[in-house]
Amino acid sequence: MKEPRIDYTAVFHALPGMVALLTPDLMYADANEDFLRLAGRTRAQLLGRYIFDVFPENPNDPAAAGMRETQASMRRVLATGERDTMALLRYDIEDPERPGHWVQHFWSPVNAPVLGPDGQVVLIVHRVEEVTELIRARGGTGSDSSRARVLEAELYTRARELQEINERLRLAQARDREVALALQAAMLPAPTPIGHHRAAVRYRPAVGTLNVCGDWYDLVDLPGDRIAVAVGDVVGHGLKAAGVMGQLRSGLSAAARVADGPARALEALGLYARHVAGAESTTVVKVFIDWETHILTYSSAGHPPPALLGTDGDVTFLDRATDPPLGARPEHVPRPQARTDFAEGATLVLYTDGLIERRNEDIDVGLGRLADSLVRNGRAAPEELADALLADLLPPTGNTDDTALVIIRL
Known part of the structure; x- marks a missing residue:
């Protein structure tokens, strides 16, 4: 039997109920016929326009929270790549034929992601269940309209209570963030100068966490024209992971000063x-850099390999000394160590997996993205290169994993 050819555009426009498609910038990409009809807007009034320019908040309602809650829901979809179902909310719409006249609506929205080949959100499906008539029916009509007014008053009260709770949460989060920033500065200070060599570091916590994480970096001066550099990644996020990170970072920093190589330090x-x-x-992963011999010595405990951008523009991943993560073996076993030469002017990049890994994607794809970005931007100074790598490799809405990055011009 021959499979039917399905016109999915026609199917979308014929879908029952209000459905719209929005870009990651929250611009309308399309809307079905029910959405246009029930929202009282034409296609020309929607497509290519920002959702809250088309449907602004009712300025006459001090308790209105629909715009903020809808935007927060869509941002969660973009950040997590997962569906977000919203609670019932009131969202008044201005009558396009009667400016200044706002019509009461009650919505039950669901926002769902459409993922591209790279696993990133390319569209948001915004489905809205119009329940205004149901709310009114439950309140009664005619002589029973007072029940509707009571129900409306209750909804307003709940909205105001929610607004007050959100404000208290916002103030608490602001205080927590101040504590987190102080903790971050103590645990991950700016690197000290490493002679005439240039370096840059970056730190990005996962979206939705405090400004602390379990990722870390460390640079240690060694005797002679040498330094030891490391990046690490503790499982988890937030203050607990940061506490573990602080202990391990300090332990490795001390070990690097007395060990005869990165493997012994690990x-x-x-x-x-x-x-x-x-x-x-x-x-x-730990790397010892010796500028007198122009040799990198490295060892990795289950970490993504550092990248070495040569002066010829080629990218090499330092993956010849990789061992399991910390605590993976019941017995103590010596760790491997490898060496490689470098030319003056090459660039060494160490990072945590948040920079390259994506859900439902092989790690080689992320490593390929990193290599491509290094080739394009490798002539930039370390500070500019660090910004370019983050711009190229992290989602614009923020990553769901922590990220640490160290760049050293050799």
């Missing part, structure tokens, strides 16, 4: 991590 850290709750499965 072995010492692994023994220490056995006595730190929450340190299991931490990944970390």
Whole structure:
């Protein structure tokens, strides 16, 4: 039997109920016939326009929260790539033929993502259930209209209560953020100068977390024209992961000063991590840089490989000394170590997995993106290169995983 050819555009416009498509910038890309009819807007009044320019908040209603709640829901969809079902809300619409006259509506919205080949959200499906008549019917009509007014008053009261709760949460989050920023500054200070060599560091917590995370970086001066650089990633987010991160970062920093190479430093850290709750499965990579011999010596405990951008424009991933994460083995086993030469002017990039990994995507795809970005932007100074890599590789709405990044011009 021959499969029928389906006109999905026609299907979309014939869907029962109000359905619209929005871009990640919250601009209308399309809307079905029921949406246009029930919203009282033409296609020309919607397409290509920002949702809240088309449907602004009722300025006469001080308790109105529909715009803020709808925007927050859509931002969650963009950040998580998951469907978000909203609670019943009132959202008045201005009559396009009677400016200044607002018509009462009650909506039950659902926002769902449409993912592209790279796993990123390319469209938001905004489905709205119009329940205004149901609310009115439950309130009664005619002589029973007072019940409708009572119900409306209750909804207003709940909206005001929610607004007050949200404001208290916002103030609490602001205080928590001040604490988090102080903690971040203490645990991840700006790197000290490393002679005439240029370096840049970046730190980005996951969306929806406090401004602290379990990712870290560290740069340690060694005798001679040498330094040790590391990045690591503790499982989890927030203050608990940050506490573990602080202990491991300090332990590795101390070990690097006395160990004869990165592998020995990671072995010492692994023994220490056995006595730190929450340190299991931490990944970390350590690189010793020697400018006198122009040699990089490195070792990795389950961490994504550092990238070396040569002066010829080629990118090499340092992946010849990779071992399991901390705490993965019941017995102590010596860790591997590898060496590679570098030319003056090359660029070394260390990072955590938040920079490259995406759900439902092979890690090689992310490594390829990193290599391509390095080739395009590699001539930039470390500070500018760090900004370019974050702009190229992190989603514009923020990442769902923490990210740390270190760039050193060799």
